[in-house]
Amino acid sequence: MNLKLKIWRQKDANSKGKLHDYQISNVSPDMSFLEMLDVLNEELIAKGEEPVEFDHDCREGICGTCSLQINGEPHGPDRLITTCQLHMRKFNDGDTIYIEPFRAKAFPVVKDLIVDRSAFDRIQQAGGFISVNTSGNTIDANTIPINKHDADNAFDAATCIGCGACVAACKNASAMLFTSAKVSQFAQLPQGKVEATERVMNMVRQMDLEGFGNCTNTGACEIECPKGISLENIARMNREYLSASLKG
Numbered sequence: 001m002n003l004k005l006k007i008w009r010q011k012d013a014n015s016k017g018k019l020h021d022y023q024i025s026n027v028s029p030d031m032s033f034l035e036m037l038d039v040l041n042e043e044l045i046a047k048g049e050e051p052v053e054f055d056h057d058c059r060e061g062i063c064g065t066c067s068l069q070i071n072g073e074p075h076g077p078d079r080l081i082t083t084c085q086l087h088m089r090k091f092n093d094g095d096t097i098y099i100e101p102f103r104a105k106a107f108p109v110v111k112d113l114i115v116d117r118s119a120f121d122r123i124q125q126a127g128g129f130i131s132v133n134t135s136g137n138t139i140d141a142n143t144i145p146i147n148k149h150d151a152d153n154a155f156d157a158a159t160c161i162g163c164g165a166c167v168a169a170c171k172n173a174s175a176m177l178f179t180s181a182k183v184s185q186f187a188q189l190p191q192g193k194v195e196a197t198e199r200v201m202n203m204v205r206q207m208d209l210e211g212f213g214n215c216t217n218t219g220a221c222e223i224e225c226p227k228g229i230s231l232e233n234i235a236r237m238n239r240e241y242l243s244a245s246l247k248g
């Protein structure tokens with residue numbers, strides 16, 4: 001396949017960026033999207049030009065770093081996959097592909113296609129954990145019976161990889177789907193009940209402090225989420241928040 005790429009180039013956080021045109025030939029439909037970018041970068045390096053910077057690590061859909069806005073969609077045209085799992089067979093010979101960083105005030109561009117998603121880390125640090133006594137009397141988590149429905153729901157919420165596609169997909173740049181997944185993975189387990197009140201209050205407060213927008217129930221986040229995190233988690237977080245507010 002021969003493709004025209006329109007890629008966002010931005011020197012650093014303080015520079016203005018713009019789309020640059022690149023032509024790439026002989027792209028195999030079996031290549032992953034990131035492999036296609038690797039080939040482009042090899043060509044750029046051979047010509048003495050600066051390669052396009054983009055985030056990636058596992059290339060297996062696990063780490064959540066490969067966040068690209070492809071033709072206006074976070075992680076591109078496929079569903080329930082990350083950018084590293086997207087293959088060039090989803091495109092046609094002669095296509096023009098727009099490749100941009102995730103757009104959100106709370107995710108400032110670091111360089112080219114790389115954004116700073118440390119806002120997610122700070123939300124997580126505000127309450128996305130449980131405190132466990134490790135003094136020698138620790139009870140094995142597996143000795144606490146949990147019904148399958150709750151265990152499955154908690155596990156589903158815990159599959160969020162923190163990629164940020166939910167924010168990039170949302171017209172308000174809301175982080176409600178991410179934050180609600182991180183609240184929900186504990187809210188449904190007995191181990192998470194102890195700190196439930198502070199957890200939801202602190203995580204929502206941090207989410208607002210980071211400058212993410214509000215949820216207006218559009219649902220784009222759920223559609224673009226590579227892990228299929230359900231909007232039900234947002235409803236659960238709202239219930240947790242209301243109950244915590246009444247206690248506080």
Ligand code: SF4
Nearest residue numbers: 160161163164166225
């Ligand atoms: S909720 Fe989905 S889209 Fe949002 S950070 Fe988690 S995995 Fe990514």
Ligand code: FES
Nearest residue numbers: 059062064066084
């Ligand atoms: S590189 Fe890790 S999820 Fe894509």
